[in-house]
Amino acid sequence: MHTTTMLRAAALGLAFAPAAMSQAQAQAPHQPSAEVMRSFIGPWNGMAREGQQRQQSADAPPASTVNDRRFPPALEARLTPKAKAAYLKFKDLASKVVDKEPPTPDNNCLPFAMAGETVSTRWPMMLLVTPTVIGIRMQIDNQVRLVHMNQEHPKDLKPSMHGHSVGHWEGDTLVIDTIGFDERAQFNDGFIHGPNLRVVERYRVIDGGKTLEKTFTYTDPDSLTEPYTFTATEYQSDEPLQEYVNLQNNQLYPCPNAREGSKYRPVQ
């Protein structure tokens, strides 16, 4: 009987072995083909070339938020009263500033908020694609965002201007989840957010490799009454990235220095 039990257990073990193996396979993170991964690299540029129409949904912010400080209606309609008041205050301030730019993080030589400049890349950007980490390299202000692939967000997350990004592949779509934003980060000038802002990005390469399609979804109980989603596109570009240093140019607002850091605080 004892032998029988053992035999049964062994048989059961054998029967389970393939199942266990396929389960392990299922748990292995999916990764698209090398060709697909390669097609994401770029460089990409959000500015459409001659004869091309910049394609994005009506909900998306304008290509340049620098000279056009209106929020897209879809975003404005979703602002909580607190965020709306801050936005109107910022807009009022911006309208009174004649010769200089209003107080934004970038005008104060801070790193741009991750999402803002990933959305409206008037400058070239690249995706430095590897299986373990993807660097989103934006020419503007020499920035890099790191997307940690197939990982969880750390528990003891320290807020940062770009937030903490984790990513995974769903088929041939790159999905990025970002939380942990510094309160000074703004994805549209004048948009304030709470500590629970979450940005989900979905990237696809379409049109036979010529176009990068980006869909952004923002959720934040403090600033948005419901999630705000939009799609924007970037085009395969032959413009290489150049060094872009913001820190030395700004004479409008103080740049941070080694002695006192930044004095910038968002308009609330």
Add this chain to the structure above:
Amino acid sequence: MKARALSRPPGRENTSSVGFGRVFALGVSLSACLFGAAQAQDNPLVPANQDLTGVWWASTMPTGLKPMDGSAIPFTAEGRKKYAEVQAGLKSGKIVDRARDICLPQGLPRAFATAYPIQVMTIPSQTVFFFEENRQVHHLKYAAKHNDPEFWDPSYMGDTIAHWEGDTLVADTTNFNDESYLDPSGIPHSDKLRVGQRIRKINGGKQLEVVATIEDPDIFTKPWSARFVYDRRDDVRVATDWVCGEPHRNVSDVKRVP
């Protein structure tokens, strides 16, 4: 001698002539034979022995730039004079080290001497060093020719071309601007500065070695080399939003060498 402007800028990725066939073949063979968790760590885009991707962090606190062979820095008379002037200026405050004061890029080889970690990413057309300190980016493009300096402004990090010799990435950087010093003590350079780099994994991949060779006929009588070694740190995530003067990572674990 000026190189003709490249008709295809070296930054363009998907048409890079470097190793597409090899990478494609590797991708096919990998996807054909591999399964399981290990697959996630394999990079089908680049050859395994030519992939420097990872977080690297100096185990010892970098000190002033020194020749690795133990000799003295081979200053020319003019170089020695300029160095003394810069040192005096930094001391009196007449010269401000803007890399330290407002966290401008430090340039090469100074960026390599960092107490903070570095995220390296290798893609098919280049290897990119992202230095946490001062948010510096060093692109090592796999190209045969430098960008034409007639059309490209000098920059802090210069213009780098690189190629692989086996498992060593051999790079050459030129076209630096004159806003940087070679180290925090103020070693100067001219517009003739050229920084060669030989970069490879050592110690079974546990460490990364960068040997930088500094060449500047106005400042040095001969080329000389400095060595930087980093430990692989998979447990560390590099922060990408360095703000000057605000609290940074604790680097007290990085040992100080007397």
